[in-house]
Amino acid sequence: MVASSASSLILLCLTVSLLLLLLPLPSHCADPDPLLDLCVANLTASTSSSNFPCKLPSEVTADDFVFDGLSKQGNVTNLFGVAVTTGNVLSFPGLNTLGLSMNRVDFGPGGINPPHSHPRASEIGIVIEGKILSGIVTTKNVYYGKVLTAGQVFAVPRGLVHFELNLGQTKAFFFTAFNSHLPGSTVLPLSLFAAAPSIPMEVLTKTYLVDEDAINAMKSKFVF
Numbered sequence: 001m002v003a004s005s006a007s008s009l010i011l012l013c014l015t016v017s018l019l020l021l022l023l024p025l026p027s028h029c030a031d032p033d034p035l036l037d038l039c040v041a042n043l044t045a046s047t048s049s050s051n052f053p054c055k056l057p058s059e060v061t062a063d064d065f066v067f068d069g070l071s072k073q074g075n076v077t078n079l080f081g082v083a084v085t086t087g088n089v090l091s092f093p094g095l096n097t098l099g100l101s102m103n104r105v106d107f108g109p110g111g112i113n114p115p116h117s118h119p120r121a122s123e124i125g126i127v128i129e130g131k132i133l134s135g136i137v138t139t140k141n142v143y144y145g146k147v148l149t150a151g152q153v154f155a156v157p158r159g160l161v162h163f164e165l166n167l168g169q170t171k172a173f174f175f176t177a178f179n180s181h182l183p184g185s186t187v188l189p190l191s192l193f194a195a196a197p198s199i200p201m202e203v204l205t206k207t208y209l210v211d212e213d214a215i216n217a218m219k220s221k222f223v224f
């Protein structure tokens, strides 16, 4: 009796495992899968979903699948000495529904792409020029950092806080790709000190365990 119920249990487990194997593999895309060959975004049409409606097929041209925006160096004359040029669905509508996008990041000497995260995508980047410290912090607050030079590739898991710093005395730049047509970017210093309207002072003083003067000193750096 015991042996028979044990063998039924084994049979049940085997059947369930087999059924699980036969199920389609889960999708690991950050964005939903495309349903059409082409769906060039019509950015002027209103949208209530994460994908833009498609342009009329008769209006699609070869230029919809080409983007020149990353060919030029960005302007790094700013607070951080960095310029992030985005090639996402908003600047490159041909990416609509493809779950892909690319950025170019230029640095002046010593420039920093400050700690930030991409809520909707993992990232892969390749350094083209310069010497860059690339760092990641996990949700357990473990820091991983490495100095990279031309040709080296780095990866950033989705949503994790990360930064890049140009350690060289000359300009530097890299290209990155994302598994989302609109990865989004939360830049920590700007979220905290340059939000509009401002985050209430009491929240910031209690968060950083400092007085209002210290917070105001931080905020004064981020007036644009």
Ligand SMILES: *[C@@H]1O[C@H](CO)[C@@H](O)[C@H](O)[C@H]1NC(C)=O
Pocket: 042, 044, 045, 046, 054, 055, 056, 059
């Ligand atoms: C984009 O959408 C708008 C509003 O729905 C429509 O009037 C226009 O014809 C569309 N443009 C293209 C190129 O499909």
Ligand SMILES: *[C@@H]1O[C@H](CO)[C@@H](O)[C@H](O)[C@H]1NC(C)=O
Pocket: 075, 076, 077, 078
């Ligand atoms: C770069 O940005 C700075 C600051 O906004 C501006 O003064 C300068 O004219 C810009 N340079 C170019 C080449 O556009």
